[in-house]
Amino acid sequence: MSEMRLGLYVVTYADPARGFGHMDVAAAAIEGGADAIQLRGKELGGRELHGLALRMGDAIGRSPAGGLFFVNDRIDVAMAAKADGVHLGQEDVPAQAARSLMSAGMILGISATTVEEALAAREDGADYLGVGPVFATPSKDDAAPPIGLEGLKRIREAVELPIVAIGGIDADNARRVLNAGADGIAVISAVTGAEDMTGAVRELRLLVDDCLAGR
Amino acid sequence: MSEMRLGLYVVTYADPARGFGHMDVAAAAIEGGADAIQLRGKELGGRELHGLALRMGDAIGRSPAGGLFFVNDRIDVAMAAKADGVHLGQEDVPAQAARSLMSAGMILGISATTVEEALAAREDGADYLGVGPVFATPSKDDAAPPIGLEGLKRIREAVELPIVAIGGIDADNARRVLNAGADGIAVISAVTGAEDMTGAVRELRLLVDDCLAGR
Numbered sequence: 001m002s003e004m005r006l007g008l009y010v011v012t013y014a015d016p017a018r019g020f021g022h023m024d025v026a027a028a029a030i031e032g033g034a035d036a037i038q039l040r041g042k043e044l045g046g047r048e049l050h051g052l053a054l055r056m057g058d059a060i061g062r063s064p065a066g067g068l069f070f071v072n073d074r075i076d077v078a079m080a081a082k083a084d085g086v087h088l089g090q091e092d093v094p095a096q097a098a099r100s101l102m103s104a105g106m107i108l109g110i111s112a113t114t115v116e117e118a119l120a121a122r123e124d125g126a127d128y129l130g131v132g133p134v135f136a137t138p139s140k141d142d143a144a145p146p147i148g149l150e151g152l153k154r155i156r157e158a159v160e161l162p163i164v165a166i167g168g169i170d171a172d173n174a175r176r177v178l179n180a181g182a183d184g185i186a187v188i189s190a191v192t193g194a195e196d197m198t199g200a201v202r203e204l205r206l207l208v209d210d211c212l213a214g215r
Numbered sequence: 216m217s218e219m220r221l222g223l224y225v226v227t228y229a230d231p232a233r234g235f236g237h238m239d240v241a242a243a244a245i246e247g248g249a250d251a252i253q254l255r256g257k258e259l260g261g262r263e264l265h266g267l268a269l270r271m272g273d274a275i276g277r278s279p280a281g282g283l284f285f286v287n288d289r290i291d292v293a294m295a296a297k298a299d300g301v302h303l304g305q306e307d308v309p310a311q312a313a314r315s316l317m318s319a320g321m322i323l324g325i326s327a328t329t330v331e332e333a334l335a336a337r338e339d340g341a342d343y344l345g346v347g348p349v350f351a352t353p354s355k356d357d358a359a360p361p362i363g364l365e366g367l368k369r370i371r372e373a374v375e376l377p378i379v380a381i382g383g384i385d386a387d388n389a390r391r392v393l394n395a396g397a398d399g400i401a402v403i404s405a406v407t408g409a410e411d412m413t414g415a416v417r418e419l420r421l422l423v424d425d426c427l428a429g430r
Binding site: 047076091098100 | 292
């Protein structure tokens with residue numbers, strides 16, 4: 001495991017109608033200097049996801065800045081693609097089962113909406129938490145109600161694991177999220193909704209660096 | 216790996232509207248004496264599939280007859296549930312990648328519709344082939360056009376791997392399928408479409424035994 005920098009964490013999303021796929025988002029994230037990229041391809045079958053994970057992992061590995069590569073949901077695809085880690089939601093394979101399959105060096109991220117879920121994830125061997133949705137988000141139609149900065153703070157006080165906040169985070173509210181105790185921000189729409197995706201990542205990069213410089 | 220008997224191979228299917236789930240089909244398969252059961256839960260998320268795989272594997276393991284337990288598609292779930300093997304279609308994670316993740320004792324089944332796919336699957340480390348669809352089938356809406364007994368025979372002549380024929384197989388045509396060279400039959404609708412699922416499995420059991428006795 002390389003040093004786990006999760007300050008700016010980009011989650012991929014594909015919208016063929018708007019002319020971009022997962023690799024376009026990943027390319028912008030790499031170019032813009034994201035610390036971590038998560039391939040989240042719920043709509044894809046195993047064959048396609050596996051091929052995409054290989055290409056994405058390769059692109060990240062070849063970039064000078066490096067960065068961590070995560071695969072959402074499919075532990076098998078993450079392992080086959082030699083990703084740095086897996087990110088699992090509460091509807092995915094339980095954390096404990098995932099941990100037992102993964103090599104010790106692989107990073108396990110678990111989504112948590114409540115303090116209870118956060119404590120359980122820590123108990124089950126999570127290396128970091130994806131905490132949210134902090135704000136309402138257009139990117140996940142099955143998302144839980146927003147927990148707000150208060151919900152984020154409650155989880156921050158309860159666990160010492162690195163926290164990547166997610167859900168409706170953009171350049172306007174990122175500072176408040178980081179000041180509430182998150183170690184990083186995960187973004188989808190803030191990048192994919194921008195005309196210039198790379199520019200959006202760069203802007204967030206500067207903001208996150210500025211915000212975390214004091215820690 | 217226990218001796219690989221695949222003569223009667225039941226694939227699970229859930230139809231809540233008709234009042235049965237995957238475990239009901241598995242229970243009938245166990246009770247009726249199937250050689251192998253494949254949990255095929257494409258509609259399920261990882262959490263649900265994992266829980267179901269644990270319960271199903273446990274039920275099969277506790278049955279006096281034993282029988283092999285396969286999980287469709289998700290190699291990670293199969294491994295976490297300590298299934299005997301994984302069955303992968305052509306749209307799932309490639310066989311070679313799957314093989315590299317699985318312990319040597321785990322069985323890898325690969326779906327093949329053509330001789331080319333069958334040869335590639337053998338090359339990539341498949342332990343058996345699921346060959347079909349032999350006949351038209353109501354159970355898979357995304358199935359390829361039927362290959363018929365002729366298609367099955369062509370694959371039989373091309374590879375020596377065990378072949379489990381699939382697709383529209385029932386008590387009326389099973390004998391012809393086995394006589395065409397299949398080592399086993401995989402059934403879905405022939406079981407789930409029956410009033411008495413256990414009875415349907417028993418009938419197929421007798422038929423398969425009778426047909427394979429001469430080999």
